[in-house]
Amino acid sequence: MATLKLNKHMSIKNSHISVDCVIFGFDFENLKVLFIEQKIDDTLERELRLALPGDLVNLDENLDSAAYRVLTELTSIDKIYLKQFRAFGNPNRLKNEKDQFWIKKVRANPDARVITIGYFTLVKMDDVAPKASSFAGNTHWVNIDEIPELAFDHNQIVDQAMETLREDLEYKQIGYDLLPKKFTLSQLQRLYEVVLGAKLDKRNFRKKMKKTEFVVPLNEKQQGVLHKPAQLFKFNKS
């Protein structure tokens, strides 16, 4: 049996189910996604491909636990907001030639149909120092509008995560996790612009935000800036 040749790490995996995490970060100018270089055991020359951090689920592991494991191992962050947003199960999603090359190198059951469950999370980029881990080589933050062709169906997964993020920002103000605790309205406006993918009118935006209940002005201004310091606001979670 093929499984006899496997190392311990592989034999505890379910061959049919994986999780993939779309980790969004915001540096106050651009929205970014964290990718890993596909790790491969030999030194064959080949094109470097980026992929979302993800892994096969362990045999007795819940889906959410698997996603937290991937995220924690990669970023050392725990207790983070992670949202399952969609399952991806196209029967051909791993059948591209380049994907097959990688899969045959690393997977115990390379012919298995794998469905993957997509999770997304929002992180303050300063909080995260991504590192190589059991499922990942180097890591890269990539601007949302500069994402290259990714492994598997990961471009589609990122697109779908963006759509969910847009809805969540619009309806539930969830994108505020990308901002520092105290932020300026310019930072908030830029966040809306990069998530919605559209320029917003500064005056209208400020008027609207000052009317809402979920942004509260503080008795504080920016510190250590060269320009005129802007007023700081906080997010009102209730």
Place this chain on the structure above:
Amino acid sequence: MATLKLNKHMSIKNSHISVDCVIFGFDFENLKVLFIEQKIDDTLERELRLALPGDLVNLDENLDSAAYRVLTELTSIDKIYLKQFRAFGNPNRLKNEKDQFWIKKVRANPDARVITIGYFTLVKMDDVAPKASSFAGNTHWVNIDEIPELAFDHNQIVDQAMETLREDLEYKQIGYDLLPKKFTLSQLQRLYEVVLGAKLDKRNFRKKMKKTEFVVPLNEKQQGVLHKPAQLFKFNKS
């Protein structure tokens, strides 16, 4: 090999992935969910259990296609709004004794860990005449607050679908698919009440709805009612 004994129907299935559909209906008074009686090939006496309509995914089938197949076969409706809302992958989700009894009777690979992808849809109950099908015995509409203990983790799946429906009604007015094209404000209020699970104040509700842009008054009143006919409204999809 066990698969040699299987009939054709079973051998085209992927043992590891299923879909389950939460079909919501509204009879202008109660919100209901459509369930099937678990079909079983022999005539052993046993407790009747209800389950969501669902099936293993075919080997080369997309997840969405599988959900549409289940829905179409059961209800004869096609071209319906179907939304994937969550994957359920608890490793123990099929391990209850009663579930194991059924699984061993009907599944080719009863020990496989199956993750199921939950879909939900909203139907006008008049449009649907559910019928027994390849995966289902009799069917039953059950009031949302009278749902018994279901097979597998299906109670949890219904709860999660309800939560998604609540959000979608609140943010996207999606519940309007449960109403006829022309409806009264009383019917609309009742829909909100059963979905949100709370009584609403009639006067406030009417005031609020008349202010929104997504409900438009028609120059028409109810016909054939004994009481004073109420004004009709339509949903403004733009």
